[in-house]
Amino acid sequence: MKRPELIAIGCSLGGLNALKVVLSALDARLPQAVLVCCHTAGSVEVLCRLLESHSTLPVTEAAERRPVAGGCVHVAPGGYHLLLENDRHFALSVDESVCFSRPSIDVMFGSVADVYQSNAIGVVLTGASRDGAEGLARIRSRGGLAVVQTPASAEAAAMPQAALDIAGADHCLSLEEIAPLLNRLCLR
Amino acid sequence: MTAATPIDLELEQLELELFVQALRRRHGHDFSEYAPASLIRRVRQLASDHRCASISELTARLLHEADFEMKVVRGLSVPVSEMFRDPVVFRALRDRVLPMLASYPQINIWQAGCAHGQEVYSLAILLEEAGLYERSHIFATDFSPDALERAKDGIYPARDAQLWSRNYLHAGGTRTLANYYSARYDFIKLHERLRRNITFANHNLVVDKVFCEAHLVMCRNVLIYFSNPLQNRTLALFRDSLVRGGYLCLGIRETLDFAPAAADFSAVDAKLRLYRRISQASPGHADETT
Numbered sequence: 001m002k003r004p005e006l007i008a009i010g011c012s013l014g015g016l017n018a019l020k021v022v023l024s025a026l027d028a029r030l031p032q033a034v035l036v037c038c039h040t041a042g043s044v045e046v047l048c049r050l051l052e053s054h055s056t057l058p059v060t061e062a063a064e065r066r067p068v069a070g071g072c073v074h075v076a077p078g079g080y081h082l083l084l085e086n087d088r089h090f091a092l093s094v095d096e097s098v099c100f101s102r103p104s105i106d107v108m109f110g111s112v113a114d115v116y117q118s119n120a121i122g123v124v125l126t127g128a129s130r131d132g133a134e135g136l137a138r139i140r141s142r143g144g145l146a147v148v149q150t151p152a153s154a155e156a157a158a159m160p161q162a163a164l165d166i167a168g169a170d171h172c173l174s175l176e177e178i179a180p181l182l183n184r185l186c187l188r
Numbered sequence: 189m190t191a192a193t194p195i196d197l198e199l200e201q202l203e204l205e206l207f208v209q210a211l212r213r214r215h216g217h218d219f220s221e222y223a224p225a226s227l228i229r230r231v232r233q234l235a236s237d238h239r240c241a242s243i244s245e246l247t248a249r250l251l252h253e254a255d256f257e258m259k260v261v262r263g264l265s266v267p268v269s270e271m272f273r274d275p276v277v278f279r280a281l282r283d284r285v286l287p288m289l290a291s292y293p294q295i296n297i298w299q300a301g302c303a304h305g306q307e308v309y310s311l312a313i314l315l316e317e318a319g320l321y322e323r324s325h326i327f328a329t330d331f332s333p334d335a336l337e338r339a340k341d342g343i344y345p346a347r348d349a350q351l352w353s354r355n356y357l358h359a360g361g362t363r364t365l366a367n368y369y370s371a372r373y374d375f376i377k378l379h380e381r382l383r384r385n386i387t388f389a390n391h392n393l394v395v396d397k398v399f400c401e402a403h404l405v406m407c408r409n410v411l412i413y414f415s416n417p418l419q420n421r422t423l424a425l426f427r428d429s430l431v432r433g434g435y436l437c438l439g440i441r442e443t444l445d446f447a448p449a450a451a452d453f454s455a456v457d458a459k460l461r462l463y464r465r466i467s468q469a470s471p472g473h474a475d476e477t478t
Contacts, residue, residue: 063441063443064412064441064442064443065416065443065445065446066443066445077441079441080412080441083225083226083229084225085223085224085225086224086225091223091225091226091412092412092441093225093226093229093412093413094268094269094409094412094439095226095229095230095268096268107229110229111225111229114197114225114228117197
Protein backbone atom coordinates (compact mmCIF):
# COMPACT_ATOMS: atom_id res chain seq x y z
CA MET A 1 0.00 0.00 0.00
CA LYS A 2 1.12 3.53 -0.78
CA ARG A 3 1.42 5.98 2.06
CA PRO A 4 -2.15 6.86 2.99
CA GLU A 5 -3.34 10.44 2.69
CA LEU A 6 -6.30 10.51 5.02
CA ILE A 7 -7.56 8.82 8.18
CA ALA A 8 -11.34 8.74 8.72
CA ILE A 9 -12.57 7.74 12.18
CA GLY A 10 -16.15 6.87 13.10
CA CYS A 11 -17.48 6.36 16.61
CA SER A 12 -20.66 6.62 18.59
CA LEU A 13 -21.52 5.56 22.16
CA GLY A 14 -18.31 5.71 24.20
CA GLY A 15 -16.66 7.62 21.38
CA LEU A 16 -15.37 10.54 23.39
CA ASN A 17 -13.20 8.37 25.62
CA ALA A 18 -12.05 6.26 22.69
CA LEU A 19 -11.12 9.35 20.66
CA LYS A 20 -9.09 10.72 23.57
CA VAL A 21 -7.04 7.52 23.64
CA VAL A 22 -6.44 7.51 19.89
CA LEU A 23 -5.85 11.23 19.31
CA SER A 24 -3.50 11.58 22.30
CA ALA A 25 -1.25 8.85 20.91
CA LEU A 26 -1.06 9.98 17.28
CA ASP A 27 2.34 11.22 16.22
CA ALA A 28 2.32 15.03 16.12
CA ARG A 29 4.25 14.90 12.86
CA LEU A 30 1.48 13.14 10.91
CA PRO A 31 1.03 14.91 7.58
CA GLN A 32 -2.35 13.25 6.95
CA ALA A 33 -5.71 14.83 7.60
CA VAL A 34 -7.84 13.09 10.21
CA LEU A 35 -11.64 13.18 9.85
CA VAL A 36 -13.82 12.35 12.81
CA CYS A 37 -17.52 11.55 12.73
CA CYS A 38 -18.89 11.10 16.24
CA HIS A 39 -22.60 10.75 16.98
CA THR A 40 -23.11 13.30 19.67
CA ALA A 41 -26.22 15.06 20.84
CA GLY A 42 -24.17 17.86 22.32
CA SER A 43 -22.41 20.72 20.60
CA VAL A 44 -19.47 19.84 18.39
CA GLU A 45 -17.74 23.01 19.57
CA VAL A 46 -17.52 21.55 23.04
CA LEU A 47 -16.41 18.19 21.62
CA CYS A 48 -13.66 19.91 19.62
CA ARG A 49 -12.39 21.76 22.70
CA LEU A 50 -12.41 18.56 24.75
CA LEU A 51 -10.58 16.62 22.06
CA GLU A 52 -8.07 19.36 21.47
CA SER A 53 -6.97 19.21 25.10
CA HIS A 54 -5.95 15.58 24.49
CA SER A 55 -4.95 15.57 20.84
CA THR A 56 -1.44 15.91 19.54
CA LEU A 57 -2.87 17.51 16.38
CA PRO A 58 -5.02 20.65 16.20
CA VAL A 59 -8.77 19.92 16.23
CA THR A 60 -11.36 21.98 14.32
CA GLU A 61 -14.90 21.58 13.13
CA ALA A 62 -15.00 20.77 9.41
CA ALA A 63 -16.35 23.80 7.54
CA GLU A 64 -18.12 23.57 4.22
CA ARG A 65 -16.18 24.65 1.09
CA ARG A 66 -12.91 24.84 3.03
CA PRO A 67 -10.02 22.56 2.10
CA VAL A 68 -9.13 19.37 3.95
CA ALA A 69 -5.95 20.28 5.82
CA GLY A 70 -3.18 17.77 6.52
CA GLY A 71 -1.89 17.40 10.07
CA CYS A 72 -5.23 18.47 11.42
CA VAL A 73 -8.27 16.75 12.95
CA HIS A 74 -11.57 17.81 11.35
CA VAL A 75 -14.76 16.96 13.24
CA ALA A 76 -18.09 16.60 11.41
CA PRO A 77 -20.58 19.23 12.62
CA GLY A 78 -23.75 18.05 14.37
CA GLY A 79 -26.92 17.87 12.32
CA TYR A 80 -25.17 17.66 8.93
CA HIS A 81 -23.64 14.91 6.86
CA LEU A 82 -19.99 15.58 6.07
CA LEU A 83 -18.90 14.92 2.49
CA LEU A 84 -15.84 15.64 0.37
CA GLU A 85 -15.63 17.06 -3.12
CA ASN A 86 -13.12 15.65 -5.60
CA ASP A 87 -10.93 18.72 -5.16
CA ARG A 88 -10.66 17.79 -1.47
CA HIS A 89 -12.89 20.45 -0.02
CA PHE A 90 -15.60 19.80 2.54
CA ALA A 91 -19.29 19.80 1.70
CA LEU A 92 -22.26 19.50 4.04
CA SER A 93 -25.73 18.10 3.50
CA VAL A 94 -28.97 17.96 5.47
CA ASP A 95 -30.23 14.93 3.58
CA GLU A 96 -32.05 12.40 5.67
CA SER A 97 -30.39 10.60 8.54
CA VAL A 98 -28.63 7.34 7.80
CA CYS A 99 -28.73 4.69 10.54
CA PHE A 100 -30.71 7.28 12.55
CA SER A 101 -27.68 9.56 12.46
CA ARG A 102 -26.69 12.84 10.94
CA PRO A 103 -23.77 13.09 10.68
CA SER A 104 -23.56 9.51 9.52
CA ILE A 105 -20.30 7.60 9.41
CA ASP A 106 -21.49 5.66 6.35
CA VAL A 107 -22.01 8.90 4.44
CA MET A 108 -18.61 10.30 5.41
CA PHE A 109 -16.78 7.02 4.70
CA GLY A 110 -18.58 6.67 1.35
CA SER A 111 -17.42 10.09 0.27
CA VAL A 112 -13.91 9.44 1.56
CA ALA A 113 -13.85 6.24 -0.51
CA ASP A 114 -14.88 8.12 -3.67
CA VAL A 115 -12.29 10.86 -3.28
CA TYR A 116 -9.30 9.19 -1.61
CA GLN A 117 -9.85 5.66 -2.91
CA SER A 118 -6.90 3.46 -1.98
CA ASN A 119 -5.25 6.31 -0.06
CA ALA A 120 -7.74 6.27 2.78
CA ILE A 121 -7.78 4.49 6.12
CA GLY A 122 -11.18 3.96 7.74
CA VAL A 123 -11.32 3.35 11.49
CA VAL A 124 -14.43 2.12 13.32
CA LEU A 125 -14.43 2.50 17.10
CA THR A 126 -16.98 1.87 19.84
CA GLY A 127 -20.70 2.44 19.26
CA ALA A 128 -24.18 1.02 19.72
CA SER A 129 -25.22 1.28 16.08
CA ARG A 130 -24.38 -0.28 12.75
CA ASP A 131 -23.37 3.00 11.19
CA GLY A 132 -19.96 2.87 9.51
CA ALA A 133 -20.12 -0.75 8.40
CA GLU A 134 -21.36 -0.06 4.85
CA GLY A 135 -19.02 2.89 4.53
CA LEU A 136 -16.05 0.84 5.64
CA ALA A 137 -16.95 -1.73 3.01
CA ARG A 138 -16.88 1.04 0.42
CA ILE A 139 -13.42 2.16 1.59
CA ARG A 140 -12.15 -1.42 1.33
CA SER A 141 -13.74 -1.94 -2.08
CA ARG A 142 -11.69 0.97 -3.40
CA GLY A 143 -8.48 -0.43 -1.98
CA GLY A 144 -8.39 1.59 1.22
CA LEU A 145 -7.52 0.09 4.57
CA ALA A 146 -10.00 -0.89 7.28
CA VAL A 147 -9.13 -0.75 10.97
CA VAL A 148 -11.69 -1.90 13.54
CA GLN A 149 -11.50 -1.81 17.31
CA THR A 150 -11.94 -5.29 18.81
CA PRO A 151 -15.54 -5.48 20.00
CA ALA A 152 -14.33 -6.91 23.31
CA SER A 153 -12.26 -3.78 24.01
CA ALA A 154 -15.07 -1.41 22.99
CA GLU A 155 -17.37 0.34 25.44
CA ALA A 156 -20.19 -0.60 23.03
CA ALA A 157 -19.44 -3.62 20.86
CA ALA A 158 -22.26 -3.38 18.29
CA MET A 159 -20.66 -0.96 15.89
CA PRO A 160 -17.23 -2.57 15.55
CA GLN A 161 -18.98 -5.96 15.37
CA ALA A 162 -21.23 -4.77 12.52
CA ALA A 163 -18.16 -3.40 10.74
CA LEU A 164 -16.40 -6.77 11.05
CA ASP A 165 -19.51 -8.63 9.86
CA ILE A 166 -20.22 -6.44 6.85
CA ALA A 167 -16.87 -4.96 5.80
CA GLY A 168 -14.29 -7.15 7.50
CA ALA A 169 -11.04 -5.52 8.54
CA ASP A 170 -7.39 -5.41 7.61
CA HIS A 171 -6.54 -4.79 11.24
CA CYS A 172 -8.69 -5.59 14.27
CA LEU A 173 -6.98 -4.15 17.33
CA SER A 174 -7.58 -3.10 20.90
CA LEU A 175 -8.10 0.62 21.40
CA GLU A 176 -4.54 1.22 22.65
CA GLU A 177 -2.99 -0.47 19.62
CA ILE A 178 -4.78 1.67 17.04
CA ALA A 179 -2.78 4.91 17.21
CA PRO A 180 0.60 3.12 17.06
CA LEU A 181 -0.58 1.27 13.93
CA LEU A 182 -1.76 4.51 12.32
CA ASN A 183 1.60 6.14 13.14
CA ARG A 184 3.47 3.24 11.53
CA LEU A 185 1.32 3.26 8.40
CA CYS A 186 1.34 7.01 8.01
CA LEU A 187 4.95 7.89 8.72
CA ARG A 188 6.65 5.25 6.61
CA MET B 189 -18.64 -10.53 4.29
CA THR B 190 -17.47 -9.47 0.84
CA ALA B 191 -17.05 -5.84 -0.02
CA ALA B 192 -19.24 -4.48 -2.80
CA THR B 193 -17.83 -4.59 -6.32
CA PRO B 194 -16.15 -1.25 -6.88
CA ILE B 195 -17.97 0.96 -9.34
CA ASP B 196 -15.91 2.48 -12.12
CA LEU B 197 -15.85 6.08 -10.88
CA GLU B 198 -14.87 7.54 -14.22
CA LEU B 199 -17.73 5.79 -15.95
CA GLU B 200 -20.12 6.82 -13.23
CA GLN B 201 -19.00 10.43 -13.63
CA LEU B 202 -19.84 10.27 -17.32
CA GLU B 203 -23.23 8.74 -16.58
CA LEU B 204 -23.93 11.49 -14.08
CA GLU B 205 -23.10 14.17 -16.64
CA LEU B 206 -25.44 12.58 -19.17
CA PHE B 207 -28.19 12.30 -16.57
CA VAL B 208 -27.82 15.96 -15.65
CA GLN B 209 -27.90 16.90 -19.33
CA ALA B 210 -31.03 14.84 -19.95
CA LEU B 211 -32.76 16.44 -17.00
CA ARG B 212 -31.89 19.89 -18.27
CA ARG B 213 -32.56 19.46 -21.96
CA ARG B 214 -35.67 17.36 -21.68
CA HIS B 215 -37.26 18.79 -18.53
CA GLY B 216 -35.60 22.17 -17.92
CA HIS B 217 -34.14 21.36 -14.48
CA ASP B 218 -30.54 22.45 -14.30
CA PHE B 219 -28.40 20.63 -11.75
CA SER B 220 -25.13 21.20 -13.60
CA GLU B 221 -23.87 23.65 -11.00
CA TYR B 222 -24.84 21.65 -7.94
CA ALA B 223 -22.00 20.58 -5.67
CA PRO B 224 -21.08 17.11 -6.96
CA ALA B 225 -20.59 15.22 -3.68
CA SER B 226 -24.23 15.53 -2.57
CA LEU B 227 -25.62 15.28 -6.08
CA ILE B 228 -23.94 11.94 -6.81
CA ARG B 229 -25.18 10.62 -3.49
CA ARG B 230 -28.74 11.55 -4.27
CA VAL B 231 -28.61 10.24 -7.80
CA ARG B 232 -27.18 6.93 -6.60
CA GLN B 233 -29.94 6.79 -4.01
CA LEU B 234 -32.53 7.53 -6.68
CA ALA B 235 -31.16 4.78 -8.89
CA SER B 236 -31.26 2.32 -6.03
CA ASP B 237 -34.79 3.39 -4.94
CA HIS B 238 -36.06 2.74 -8.45
CA ARG B 239 -34.12 -0.47 -8.83
CA CYS B 240 -31.95 0.86 -11.61
CA ALA B 241 -28.64 -0.95 -11.95
CA SER B 242 -26.90 2.17 -13.20
CA ILE B 243 -27.40 5.91 -13.57
CA SER B 244 -27.79 5.35 -17.32
CA GLU B 245 -30.82 3.21 -16.63
CA LEU B 246 -32.24 6.05 -14.58
CA THR B 247 -31.58 8.40 -17.49
CA ALA B 248 -33.41 6.09 -19.89
CA ARG B 249 -36.48 6.04 -17.67
CA LEU B 250 -36.31 9.80 -17.22
CA LEU B 251 -36.41 10.21 -21.00
CA HIS B 252 -39.05 7.60 -21.83
CA GLU B 253 -41.34 7.15 -18.86
CA ALA B 254 -44.22 9.54 -18.31
CA ASP B 255 -44.29 11.11 -14.83
CA PHE B 256 -40.85 9.81 -13.95
CA GLU B 257 -39.58 13.39 -13.94
CA MET B 258 -41.73 14.14 -10.86
CA LYS B 259 -40.14 11.28 -8.97
CA VAL B 260 -36.67 12.40 -9.94
CA VAL B 261 -37.27 16.00 -8.91
CA ARG B 262 -38.69 14.80 -5.61
CA GLY B 263 -35.61 12.66 -5.04
CA LEU B 264 -33.26 15.53 -5.84
CA SER B 265 -34.86 18.27 -3.76
CA VAL B 266 -33.85 19.20 -0.21
CA PRO B 267 -36.46 17.46 1.88
CA VAL B 268 -35.59 17.74 5.52
CA SER B 269 -36.22 20.48 8.01
CA GLU B 270 -37.77 21.19 11.37
CA MET B 271 -39.95 23.91 12.80
CA PHE B 272 -37.74 26.48 14.52
CA ARG B 273 -34.62 24.53 13.54
CA ASP B 274 -31.64 26.17 15.32
CA PRO B 275 -33.85 28.00 17.82
CA VAL B 276 -31.17 30.62 18.53
CA VAL B 277 -31.62 31.86 14.98
CA PHE B 278 -35.36 32.28 15.41
CA ARG B 279 -34.75 34.00 18.71
CA ALA B 280 -32.45 36.46 16.97
CA LEU B 281 -35.10 37.05 14.30
CA ARG B 282 -37.66 37.67 17.02
CA ASP B 283 -35.48 39.91 19.20
CA ARG B 284 -33.33 41.74 16.68
CA VAL B 285 -34.81 41.58 13.19
CA LEU B 286 -38.58 41.88 13.61
CA PRO B 287 -38.33 45.08 15.71
CA MET B 288 -36.44 46.65 12.80
CA LEU B 289 -38.88 45.35 10.20
CA ALA B 290 -41.72 46.79 12.28
CA SER B 291 -40.89 50.24 10.91
CA TYR B 292 -42.07 49.25 7.41
CA PRO B 293 -45.77 49.67 6.62
CA GLN B 294 -45.70 46.44 4.60
CA ILE B 295 -43.20 43.67 5.31
CA ASN B 296 -42.18 41.30 2.54
CA ILE B 297 -40.34 38.11 3.37
CA TRP B 298 -38.99 35.65 0.85
CA GLN B 299 -38.24 32.16 1.99
CA ALA B 300 -36.25 30.56 -0.78
CA GLY B 301 -36.25 26.76 -0.81
CA CYS B 302 -39.18 26.27 1.55
CA ALA B 303 -39.22 22.46 1.16
CA HIS B 304 -42.14 21.13 3.19
CA GLY B 305 -42.89 24.46 4.83
CA GLN B 306 -41.69 23.93 8.39
CA GLU B 307 -39.75 27.18 8.45
CA VAL B 308 -42.41 29.22 6.66
CA TYR B 309 -44.92 28.39 9.34
CA SER B 310 -42.30 29.07 12.00
CA LEU B 311 -41.89 32.55 10.51
CA ALA B 312 -45.66 33.07 10.37
CA ILE B 313 -45.88 32.22 14.07
CA LEU B 314 -43.03 34.62 14.91
CA LEU B 315 -44.77 37.41 13.02
CA GLU B 316 -48.10 36.59 14.59
CA GLU B 317 -46.64 36.78 18.09
CA ALA B 318 -44.85 40.03 17.28
CA GLY B 319 -48.15 41.53 16.15
CA LEU B 320 -46.79 42.05 12.64
CA TYR B 321 -48.44 39.31 10.65
CA GLU B 322 -51.38 41.40 9.40
CA ARG B 323 -49.03 43.63 7.44
CA SER B 324 -46.60 40.93 6.41
CA HIS B 325 -46.46 38.77 3.35
CA ILE B 326 -44.31 35.67 3.03
CA PHE B 327 -43.36 34.37 -0.40
CA ALA B 328 -42.41 30.74 0.04
CA THR B 329 -40.76 29.28 -3.02
CA ASP B 330 -39.31 25.96 -4.07
CA PHE B 331 -38.44 24.37 -7.40
CA SER B 332 -40.21 21.16 -6.49
CA PRO B 333 -44.01 21.24 -7.15
CA ASP B 334 -44.33 18.23 -4.90
CA ALA B 335 -42.64 19.98 -1.99
CA LEU B 336 -44.87 23.05 -2.50
CA GLU B 337 -48.00 20.90 -2.31
CA ARG B 338 -46.75 19.35 0.91
CA ALA B 339 -45.89 22.79 2.28
CA LYS B 340 -49.39 24.08 1.50
CA ASP B 341 -50.94 21.16 3.35
CA GLY B 342 -48.99 21.87 6.53
CA ILE B 343 -49.41 18.30 7.74
CA TYR B 344 -46.54 16.62 9.55
CA PRO B 345 -45.91 13.42 11.49
CA ALA B 346 -46.96 13.81 15.13
CA ARG B 347 -43.67 12.29 16.28
CA ASP B 348 -41.91 15.53 15.23
CA ALA B 349 -44.10 17.74 17.40
CA GLN B 350 -42.18 17.15 20.62
CA LEU B 351 -38.86 18.38 19.23
CA TRP B 352 -40.56 21.25 17.44
CA SER B 353 -42.32 22.35 20.63
CA ARG B 354 -39.00 22.41 22.42
CA ASN B 355 -37.44 24.38 19.58
CA TYR B 356 -40.35 26.82 19.68
CA LEU B 357 -39.84 27.49 23.38
CA HIS B 358 -36.07 27.88 23.00
CA ALA B 359 -36.77 30.35 20.21
CA GLY B 360 -38.65 32.48 22.72
CA GLY B 361 -42.18 31.41 21.82
CA THR B 362 -44.72 33.02 24.13
CA ARG B 363 -47.43 30.36 24.00
CA THR B 364 -47.09 26.66 23.22
CA LEU B 365 -46.73 25.27 19.75
CA ALA B 366 -49.89 23.24 20.30
CA ASN B 367 -51.81 26.51 20.02
CA TYR B 368 -51.06 26.44 16.32
CA TYR B 369 -51.96 22.92 15.28
CA SER B 370 -54.58 20.23 15.71
CA ALA B 371 -53.46 16.66 16.27
CA ARG B 372 -55.21 13.81 14.47
CA TYR B 373 -54.05 10.24 14.79
CA ASP B 374 -50.38 10.21 13.86
CA PHE B 375 -50.36 13.66 12.31
CA ILE B 376 -50.47 17.29 13.23
CA LYS B 377 -52.04 19.89 10.95
CA LEU B 378 -51.06 23.52 11.30
CA HIS B 379 -53.99 25.92 11.49
CA GLU B 380 -55.18 27.22 8.14
CA ARG B 381 -55.11 30.77 9.39
CA LEU B 382 -51.31 30.70 9.58
CA ARG B 383 -51.38 30.42 5.82
CA ARG B 384 -53.42 33.56 5.23
CA ASN B 385 -50.45 35.75 4.29
CA ILE B 386 -48.27 33.14 2.62
CA THR B 387 -47.98 32.77 -1.13
CA PHE B 388 -46.47 29.48 -2.25
CA ALA B 389 -44.84 29.74 -5.64
CA ASN B 390 -42.58 27.79 -7.91
CA HIS B 391 -39.20 29.46 -8.23
CA ASN B 392 -35.90 27.92 -9.20
CA LEU B 393 -32.86 29.70 -7.79
CA VAL B 394 -30.72 28.36 -10.61
CA VAL B 395 -32.61 29.99 -13.47
CA ASP B 396 -35.32 32.33 -12.17
CA LYS B 397 -34.81 36.01 -11.42
CA VAL B 398 -35.77 38.56 -8.81
CA PHE B 399 -39.52 38.55 -8.26
CA CYS B 400 -40.17 40.64 -5.17
CA GLU B 401 -38.69 43.42 -3.08
CA ALA B 402 -37.99 41.79 0.23
CA HIS B 403 -37.13 43.06 3.67
CA LEU B 404 -35.94 39.66 4.79
CA VAL B 405 -34.70 36.73 2.73
CA MET B 406 -34.45 33.41 4.47
CA CYS B 407 -32.62 30.60 2.71
CA ARG B 408 -31.22 28.02 5.05
CA ASN B 409 -29.27 24.94 4.03
CA VAL B 410 -30.01 25.36 0.34
CA LEU B 411 -26.79 26.98 -0.83
CA ILE B 412 -24.80 24.14 0.76
CA TYR B 413 -25.86 22.08 -2.26
CA PHE B 414 -24.55 24.65 -4.74
CA SER B 415 -21.08 24.98 -6.28
CA ASN B 416 -19.15 28.15 -5.45
CA PRO B 417 -20.17 30.04 -8.63
CA LEU B 418 -23.85 29.14 -8.21
CA GLN B 419 -23.72 30.05 -4.52
CA ASN B 420 -22.30 33.41 -5.49
CA ARG B 421 -24.89 34.05 -8.18
CA THR B 422 -27.70 33.17 -5.79
CA LEU B 423 -26.26 35.49 -3.17
CA ALA B 424 -26.28 38.27 -5.78
CA LEU B 425 -29.92 37.41 -6.54
CA PHE B 426 -30.75 37.78 -2.85
CA ARG B 427 -28.90 41.09 -2.74
CA ASP B 428 -30.90 42.37 -5.70
CA SER B 429 -34.14 41.19 -4.11
CA LEU B 430 -33.49 42.96 -0.81
CA VAL B 431 -34.17 46.57 0.03
CA ARG B 432 -31.09 48.38 1.28
CA GLY B 433 -30.59 47.35 4.89
CA GLY B 434 -32.75 44.27 4.29
CA TYR B 435 -31.86 41.09 6.16
CA LEU B 436 -30.50 37.79 4.92
CA CYS B 437 -30.62 34.65 7.01
CA LEU B 438 -28.62 31.60 5.90
CA GLY B 439 -28.00 28.18 7.43
CA ILE B 440 -25.88 28.21 10.55
CA ARG B 441 -22.97 26.22 9.03
CA GLU B 442 -22.79 27.95 5.66
CA THR B 443 -19.53 29.49 4.46
CA LEU B 444 -19.43 32.66 2.34
CA ASP B 445 -15.62 32.82 2.08
CA PHE B 446 -15.66 31.95 -1.59
CA ALA B 447 -18.52 34.23 -2.68
CA PRO B 448 -17.45 37.73 -3.83
CA ALA B 449 -21.10 38.87 -3.53
CA ALA B 450 -20.76 38.46 0.25
CA ALA B 451 -19.00 41.87 0.17
CA ASP B 452 -22.42 43.45 -0.36
CA PHE B 453 -23.58 42.19 3.02
CA SER B 454 -22.52 43.06 6.54
CA ALA B 455 -22.86 40.63 9.42
CA VAL B 456 -25.54 41.28 12.02
CA ASP B 457 -24.44 38.09 13.75
CA ALA B 458 -21.78 36.18 11.85
CA LYS B 459 -22.12 33.08 14.00
CA LEU B 460 -25.84 32.84 13.21
CA ARG B 461 -25.24 33.68 9.53
CA LEU B 462 -27.50 36.69 9.84
CA TYR B 463 -26.60 39.53 7.49
CA ARG B 464 -27.88 42.85 6.13
CA ARG B 465 -27.57 44.19 2.66
CA ILE B 466 -25.20 47.15 3.02
CA SER B 467 -26.61 50.52 2.13
CA GLN B 468 -23.89 51.68 -0.23
CA ALA B 469 -23.52 49.93 -3.53
CA SER B 470 -20.05 48.49 -3.99
CA PRO B 471 -19.47 48.79 -7.73
CA GLY B 472 -16.34 46.67 -7.57
CA HIS B 473 -18.43 43.63 -6.81
CA ALA B 474 -21.80 44.46 -8.30
CA ASP B 475 -20.53 43.90 -11.83
CA GLU B 476 -18.72 40.62 -11.49
CA THR B 477 -21.51 38.91 -9.62
CA THR B 478 -24.55 39.71 -11.72
